């Protein structure tokens with residue numbers, strides 16, 4: 001993979017924080033979602049209460065009547081949705097547990113899990129990113145259950161994201177779990193911040209790729225594209 005990452009060992013000093021402060025899942029690398037060091041001091045219930053109060057304020061500033069039957073539950077709904085659903089991938093506790101199996105079939109070609117639909121949110125505008133992820137790997141001796149490929153995509157999608165980082169986080173996670181560089185990720189997504197507002201281009205889409213190990217060759221890329229397009 002041709003991206004620069006600054007991998008750090010536990011306890012190293014990073015920008016004034018130690019990795020012990022911020023936890024293993026939030027090392028300060030170029031791949032990591034920027035999180036504050038005390039991101040998990042508050043319980044999820046406390047976070048929901050705070051978000052609900054703050055979202056009420058936004059609605060109030062917008063001039064909405066919070067005593068209206070239809071609106072009064074919205075702050076609580078938004079808070080629950082942020083913590084339990086659309087931003088649940090910020091919490092390492094929600095990372096999918098992935099069991100590795102021996103490659104007893106001796107299958108040594110690429111495996112492609114294509115058209116994984118995901119919903120994420122743009123970290124610049126907090127509006128949806130809707131797309132498909134295609135992931136592929138070549139076993140180094142271990143295999144994982146197919147659904148875990150989908151679950152890893154969903155975990156990283158459920159964060160405020162930019163598409164480049166989402167692509168690399170998925171690629172890096174698969175690489176670590178499968179103990180191989182032979183991993184590819186292609187993401188084709190529509191950003192509502194581009195289509196529904198701002199430049200309002202409803203036809204464009206964004207494609208990002210991660211080609212590691214054997215996938216980093218024109219032949220393998222063409223083969224992969226062929227599987228994805230058919």
Ligand SMILES: Nc1nc2c(ncn2[C@@H]2O[C@H](COP(=O)(O)OP(=O)(O)OP(=O)(O)O)[C@@H](O)[C@H]2O)c(=O)[nH]1
Pocket residue numbers: 122123124161162163164191193194197198199
């Ligand atoms: N690289 C990258 N940019 C993104 C992604 N999602 C949204 N953006 C862009 O982030 C940029 C934010 O730029 P700003 O100029 O600060 O925001 P803005 O004034 O709302 O920009 P407009 O969308 O052009 O109206 C925009 O150009 C977005 O299109 C993404 O996944 N990757």
Ligand SMILES: [Zn+2]
Pocket residue numbers: 122123124125126127191193194
């Ligand atoms: Zn955006």
